[in-house]
Amino acid sequence: MVAVDRTVSGLRGRMRDWRTAGETVGLVPTMGALHEGHMTLVRAARAEYDRVVVSIFVNPAQFGPREDFDSYPRQEARDLAMLAEAGVESAFMPGVAEMYPDGFSTAVTVSGLTECLCGRGRPVHFRGVATVVTKLLLQCLPDAAFFGEKDFQQLQVIRRLAGDLDIPVAIRGVATVRETDGVALSSRNAYLTPDQRACAPAMIAALRHVAARIGEGAPASEACAEGRGMLEQAGFDPVDYLEVREEESLALVEGQPAPSRSARAFAAAFLGETRLIDNWPL
Numbered sequence: 001m002v003a004v005d006r007t008v009s010g011l012r013g014r015m016r017d018w019r020t021a022g023e024t025v026g027l028v029p030t031m032g033a034l035h036e037g038h039m040t041l042v043r044a045a046r047a048e049y050d051r052v053v054v055s056i057f058v059n060p061a062q063f064g065p066r067e068d069f070d071s072y073p074r075q076e077a078r079d080l081a082m083l084a085e086a087g088v089e090s091a092f093m094p095g096v097a098e099m100y101p102d103g104f105s106t107a108v109t110v111s112g113l114t115e116c117l118c119g120r121g122r123p124v125h126f127r128g129v130a131t132v133v134t135k136l137l138l139q140c141l142p143d144a145a146f147f148g149e150k151d152f153q154q155l156q157v158i159r160r161l162a163g164d165l166d167i168p169v170a171i172r173g174v175a176t177v178r179e180t181d182g183v184a185l186s187s188r189n190a191y192l193t194p195d196q197r198a199c200a201p202a203m204i205a206a207l208r209h210v211a212a213r214i215g216e217g218a219p220a221s222e223a224c225a226e227g228r229g230m231l232e233q234a235g236f237d238p239v240d241y242l243e244v245r246e247e248e249s250l251a252l253v254e255g256q257p258a259p260s261r262s263a264r265a266f267a268a269a270f271l272g273e274t275r276l277i278d279n280w281p282l
């Protein structure tokens, strides 16, 4: 049985009880529509911490005006059943008015990391993510919070804000979970038609191609142009970006990556109305 808190005071009371009993806590922030990728985060948290809290909140502040906030999948009963099955003790499921009461007027912006990649075409997205994650970290104050590497830019933004704001929570990245054909798990995969789903593996193929060509000595810009061609040929339209960037600073790499700095290939592209993103380490 998962205990559900819908208010910050309820969550804080539960945290106080656990802390008094000397227990450690891992937080897994989600927007629900849970899948195996989320459950991998839950298992990672369970393996290290006495208690796990999963937050489920579809955060309006991170959706642009023409994005899918209204249609974003919401399946509370199914999510809670999955959490119960995984032995999760607590779900934090606040409503919009609890998170953003009347008069709410504060935003967290992380400059430098948020203007590129997914921030370029979605100007409000990372401000919304940074604001809600800051709130969730401070509301719960867990020992650690777990995020998937599929949203690698988001993970780096959250690492930066936690460091900059001295929030005493370890930010943990967990490797992307993939289908057998390599497609990264995402709640948005549910939007794909069978034909679109058949095209989706081209994204990881293009990213792996970029990594392989750079490994052979090709400049990143050339490898990315080839990878972009692969995406377009597979039916992705438009391709939002296919770029190589340094992991920590997200600085663009056009030639060969500096050996001392880890880099990744990042892609975002549309199949019909559905925007897929993925990344692959070099």
Ligand code: PAF
Pocket: 029, 030, 031, 057, 059, 062, 129, 132, 133, 151, 154
């Ligand atoms: O990755 C997500 O599901 C969301 O962006 C997050 C981190 C839960 C914030 O709403």
